[in-house]
Amino acid sequence: MQSIAQKIGLIHVTALAQKITPGAIAELATDIASTGGNIERIHRTASFPLTAIEFLISGANSDSLRTSLGPTAKKFGIDIAVQNSGLNRFARKLVVMDVDSTLIEQEVIDLLAEACGVGEQVRSITESAMRGELDFETSLRKRVSLLKGQPSTIIDDVAAKISLTPGARTLIRTLNKLGHGVGLVSGGFSQVINPIAQQLGIVNVRSNTLDIMDNVLTGNLTGPIIDRAGKAQALKDFAAVEKISLANTIAIGDGANDLDMIATAGLGIAFNAKPKVQEAAQSALNAPYLDSVLFILGINREDIEESERTD
Structure with missing residues (x-):
């Protein structure tokens, strides 16, 4: 079995809102699964001034994820950012x-x-x-x-x-x-x-x-x-x-x-x-x-x- 570090084509999905409920997280996870994506890791990156939850996804396409997550994000008032993973994410910007x-x-x-x-x-x-x-x-x-x-x-x-x-x-x-x-x-x-x-x-x-x-x-x-x-x-x-x-x-x-x-x-x-x-x-x-x-x-x-x- 591959470790996360060995996998390629990983995607970061960041959800941001004043409050993100367990129910909202569950629906976002269902949306991710509907695109064929697997959640490799999920963790909270901030709770002030917003709550930020990051999902690390394998087996999915960025555009498909944005489309699939849109309705749930709108329902719960959550902002969603989708980015490809890799070394560029941590390069000087x-x-x-x-x-x-x-x-x-x-x-x-x-x-x-x-x-x-x-x-x-x-x-x-x-x-x-x-x-x-x-x-x-x-x-x-x-x-x-x-x-x-x-x-x-x-x-x-x-x-x-x-x-x-x-x-x-x-x-x-x-x-x-x-x-x-x-x-x-x-x-x-x-x-x-x-x-x-x-x-x-x-x-x-x-x-x-x-x-x-x-x-x-x-x-x-x-x-x-x-x-x-x-x-x-x-x-x-x-x-x-x-x-x-x-x-x-x-x-x-x-x-x-x-x-x-x-x-x-x-x-x-x-x-x-x-x-x-x-x-x-x-x-x-x-x-x-x-x-x-x-x-x-x-x-x-x-x-x-x-x-x-x-x-």
């Missing part, structure tokens, strides 16, 4: 994430618009873009144009209102401590994002830049626009800088602008994302804790706490 509504809880353009008294107009343009009537660059330029004439100090006022998503600091600190690469890529603005990146110790950063002249917003942008394609290119560029293969990259995002980046990465994670993004990504997280990404990467709660103790 590059994690690149969106900023607005991913790394931070807010949308910066909305905060700026409200502060400038043009919130309703900006929302109207955003809704038009979501209906497919405007592309990202056009909609971004239209929204930024409404900020024309405002003092640049308004950026600092907005920055003071920004809060990191729960678990963001833990995620980044743990990845840095374990030697992984981290990057931020955003359709938002460098004047807001760069200080956050510096505070978190992130050097791989790419975003748009508001044009400022004589301490006043001109209503224009400077430099190339970071759109859907720009985000994917940034991931490739960061991977080259970090000398990490694309197979060992992880992209985390929530909107349509993240789809190319998610498709380019070795692993795409939809974080509290729009349905279209959840369908495109290999994994979806719907709990509000960004550090739950660590459990998908095979890093357990004990590893996280140990890295924090050695600070």
Whole structure:
């Protein structure tokens, strides 16, 4: 009989939720068996801030597992991540994430618009873009144009209102401590994002830049626009800088602008994302804790706490 270590084609299935009942585990196990899969090992990797249960599966196909586990996961409110096993799972990774509504809880353009008294107009343009009537660059330029004439100090006022998503600091600190690469890529603005990146110790950063002249917003942008394609290119560029293969990259995002980046990465994670993004990504997280990404990467709660103790 082969030991687990001798078996090839193993698959990790990670189940995450606030609470996972024995009944839910039993139904997930039945779903796994229905695909022809055998559970070689099952263990809890975390109980805070979420419960995380990892199944090690042999004899199954990743796509079949995702399809089979979907209804049970939805029934019990469980997020499911399916990954192939092997040495790559524990190789050095590059994690690149969106900023607005991913790394931070807010949308910066909305905060700026409200502060400038043009919130309703900006929302109207955003809704038009979501209906497919405007592309990202056009909609971004239209929204930024409404900020024309405002003092640049308004950026600092907005920055003071920004809060990191729960678990963001833990995620980044743990990845840095374990030697992984981290990057931020955003359709938002460098004047807001760069200080956050510096505070978190992130050097791989790419975003748009508001044009400022004589301490006043001109209503224009400077430099190339970071759109859907720009985000994917940034991931490739960061991977080259970090000398990490694309197979060992992880992209985390929530909107349509993240789809190319998610498709380019070795692993795409939809974080509290729009349905279209959840369908495109290999994994979806719907709990509000960004550090739950660590459990998908095979890093357990004990590893996280140990890295924090050695600070």
